[in-house]
Amino acid sequence: MMFRQRLLVASFLSGMSVVAGTAARAETTLSLMSFGGAYQEAQRKAVFESYTAKTGTKIIEQEYGGEIAKIKAMVDTGNTTLDVIDVDAPTASQGCDEGLFETIDWSRIGDRSNWIKGTATDCAVGTIVYATIVAYDAAKMKNGPTKMADLFDTARFPGKRGLFKSPYGNMEFALLADGVPVGDVYKVLGTPEGIDRAFKKLGTIKKDVVWWDAGAQAPQLLASGEVVMTTAWNGRIYNANKEGRQFKIVWDHEMLDSNLWVIPKGAKNPQASYDFIKFYVQPEILSKVSKYIPYGPVTQSAVADVAPDIAENLPTTPKNMTNSFTLDVNFWADHADEIRKRFTTWLAQ
C-alpha cells in the first residue's frame, strides 16, 4: 500500500519534471561536448547540475574522444550546434590557429592573471590541470623511484618501464633526466643538438621500454607486473588506487597539461556560452570538480578552496608542483611533424 502510494507520487513528480523540462527547453538550453567517462561525470556532479538548478538552463551533453577533426567538420559545414566544448591544450591552440574557435572576450570572464600560466589563451578558458607523472607499484617495490631521472636509471631500477608511444613528453623527460634545467627544456629541444640529445638519452632505455598507446594501459601494465614503473596520467593512477591498488606517484618533473572551454565558431548564442563559462570558473564551483576527480583547478583562487585531503593528490598543490613544467603547445605545433617522423624511424631502428 505504502509502496503503491510512493510509486504514484513518484510517477506524478516525474510527470511534473517532464512538463518542467519542456518548459525549460522552450526558454534556454546549452549544448556542450566534453570527454565523457569519469571526467564528464565529475563535471556533471560538480557543475552542470548546479548550473541547471540555479539558472533553469537545461544542459544537453555530448561526448567525444578529443578529436579536433570532429569540431572542424562541424564548423566547416557551417552548422555549429554546440555552445561550448571542453578541449585539451594542444587542441585549444590548433583550433585557435585554424579559426575554429571564437576569440574570448576576457572582460566577460574575469581577471586573466588569476589563471595559471598557459591556461588563459586568446580562444580558451582553462578549467583543470592534470599531469603526466611516473608511477610504480608500492606493493611490489618498497624503495621505489623518487625522481624523473630514475625512469632512466636501469642500474638501480632494473626491469621494463612503460612510456607513451609518442614523442610528446618523452623528449622533455629525457632532457630533464639528462640534467637540463626545467626552465630550459624547450629552448634546448628547439635546437637540432637538443633533439639528438633527447633521442640519445631515450636510446639508453630503449630495449627496456614497453610502449603504451591508450591511457588505460598504463595502470594495467603496472598491475599485471609487465613493467616496474611507467609514465601515466595522474587521474588513472588515482582511480586504480581507489580500486585497491597501492600505486605511488613520483611528483618530480611532471608534465602539466590542461583542459579548457572554447566557444566554437558560429555558436548560436554566445551570451549563453559566456554565462556558462563564467559560472564554471567561479572558485567555489571550479574547486568542486576536484572532489570527484583528482585534477586541479587552474585559477589561484580556486586552488585555495580545495580541501587539504583532496589537495594531496592534485598536480596543482604547491608541494607537488615544485619543479613541474607545462606542455608547450606552441613548440609542438612547430615541431610535431618532424619529431614524430624521427621518433617513428627511431622506434623502427
Added chain:
Amino acid sequence: MTPDLPTRSQPAGLDRAVRKANRPASRASFSLAIPLLLFLLVTFVVPIVSLFAKAVDNPETRSVLPATVAALDAWPGAGAPDEAVFAAFARDLARAASGRTAAGLGKRLNYEIPGMRSRVITAARSAGVVQAPFKAAFIKLDPVWGDPIVWATIKRDGRRLTPSYLLAAADLRQTADGAIVPAPADQRIFLGILGRTLFIAGLVTVLTLVLGYPVAYALALAPPLLASVMMLCILLPLWTSLLVRTTAWVVLLQTNGVVNDVILALGLSSERLQLIFTRFGTVAAMTHIQLPFTILPIASVMRTIPAAHMRAARSLGAPPAAAFWQVYAPQTLPGVMAGGLITFILSLGYYITPALVGGPNDQMISNFISIYINSELNWGLASALGVVLLVVTLGIYGVFLRVVGADKLRLG
C-alpha cells in the same frame, strides 16, 4: 575468322540474339538497382573523389597571400625578393592578422620548413606596425625573411594544386628549385610502414589459409548437426566486439598471462617469454580475428562440390592424396582466393589491434592516417596516405585478377 572454323560464328550470333531478347528484362533489373547505385554514388564515389581532391588541394597560401604571390611572379628566384614583394607581404599579413588566418598559412609553410609556423604568426602580429622600407623591416624582425628558399616555397605553394602531400606520402620532397629528391633519412617513414602493412597483411592471410582450410574441409564433411555447431563456433567471435577480442589477447599473452603460465608448467621454457608487444602478438591476434572471414567463403565453395567427384577419382585408381589434390582442391580455389583476398584487404586497415598487442614496429598505415586526421589536422597528408593505400590495394587486386583470373573468384 579462318574459313575452317565456320561453326564458331554461329554461337556468337546466337549469343547476340539472346542478349537482345533479354534486354528489356535486364533494363528492368537495372532500374531496380538505381537506388543502390545512387546510394553508392553518395556514400562511396563522392568521398573517394574528395579524398583525391584533398590530397592535392592547396588553398592556404593563395587565399592568405594573394598580393604577395602575384608580386612574386616577377621575382627571378635568386636572392631575396625586392621591396614590392615585401610591401605586398606586409599588406597581406596585416589583413591575415585581423582575419586570424595567419596561423593557417604558418601551418602550411611549417610542413615544408619546420619552425615557420610561429615565425609567420610573429610576422603577422607586427605587420600592422612595420614601416617602409618593408624589406629591411622584415629582415630585421627575423633574418629568415631574407632567405630565398622561404620565398621559393611561398611562390611554389601559391599554386592551386600541390604534389607535396603525395610526395610526402611516398617519402619524397620537392627542393626550392623544384627537383624531387628523397626526404632526409630520419624523416622517411611511410614507405617502410606501407611495406610493413603489406607484409603483416600477407602473413596473416597465409596463416588464416593454413589454419582455416582444414577447418572448412571438416565443416564441409561434417554431418548437418555437427556442422551447425561448428559454424556457430566460427561465427561467435564475429559477434564479439573487436576491442574485447583484442583485450582478451592482452590477458593471454602478457608476461604473467595464461600462455606463459602454460609454457612454464609444461617446461617448454625456463623463463617467461615476451609474447605481448611483439610482432608475434600482432600476427596472432589478427589471425584469430580474421579466421572467420577466410573460412566462410572456402566452406561455402566446398559445400557445392559433389562428394561423387572424390569417389569417382578413387574408383578410377587415384590414391587418396592424389584424389584430394588433383580433383578436390582445384575446385576449392575460388573460395580460397576469395577468403584470402577479403582477409588481406581487411588486414591492411588494422590499427587498434597492432596498437594494443603489437610492438613499437607494428604501427600500420591506418594508424598514421588516423593521427593525421584526428590529432595533427593535416588532412592533406592523411588523404595522400589514403590515396597511396587505395592505389596499392587496387594494384594488388588487379595483379591478382590477371594472375588468377576473375572467374576463379567466388565470394560465397
